[in-house]
Amino acid sequence: xxxxxxxxxxxxxxxxxxxxxxxxxxxxxxxxxxxxxxxxxxxxxxxxxxxxxxxxxxxxxxxxxxxxxxxxxxxxxxxxxxxxxxxxxxxxxxxxxxxxxxxxxxxxxxxxxxxxxxxxxxxxxxxxxx
Numbered sequence: 001x002x003x004x005x006x007x008x009x010x011x012x013x014x015x016x017x018x019x020x021x022x023x024x025x026x027x028x029x030x031x032x033x034x035x036x037x038x039x040x041x042x043x044x045x046x047x048x049x050x051x052x053x054x055x056x057x058x059x060x061x062x063x064x065x066x067x068x069x070x071x072x073x074x075x076x077x078x079x080x081x082x083x084x085x086x087x088x089x090x091x092x093x094x095x096x097x098x099x100x101x102x103x104x105x106x107x108x109x110x111x112x113x114x115x116x117x118x119x120x121x122x123x124x125x126x127x128x129x130x
Contacts, residue, residue, distance in 0.1 A: 012103055013032075017048075040114070041114040044059075050092075054089070055088070055090075058085065060085070061113050063109065074088070
C-alpha cells in the first residue's frame with residue numbers, strides 16, 4: 001500500500017515527464033531526480049526519509065523569495081539559497097495532495113530555469129500557478 005506522499009511523488013514525476021526531453025534518474029544515494037537533457041530540475045527525497053514524508057527541491061528564480069513563508073518550505077542555505085533552490089517538506093500530517101497544483105507550477109518554473117532556452121520557451125505561458 002502506498003502513502004499519499006508516495007502517490008504525490010508519482011503524480012509529480014509523471015507530470016514532469018510530460019515536459020519536453022525529460023527523464024528520471026537516481027540522484028545522490030537517497031534521492032530521485034527529474035532531468036532535462038541531463039540537468040536536474042527537481043530532486044525528490046532526503047536522507048533517511050520515511051515513506052510518509054516527502055521533500056522536493058526545485059529551482060525557483062521567479063518566486064523563490066515569495067515561497068519562503070509557506071509552512072511547508074524549509075529554509076534553503078548556502079549554495080541552494082544563493083542559486084534560488086527551494087526545499088518543500090511534507091510530513092505525515094500534511095495534506096500534500098492539496099499542494100499538487102502549486103508543486104506542478106514549481107516543476108514548470110524549475111524546468112524553464114534549467115532547460116535550454118528553446119525547450120523552456122515551449123512550456124512558458126499559461127499553466128499551473130508558478
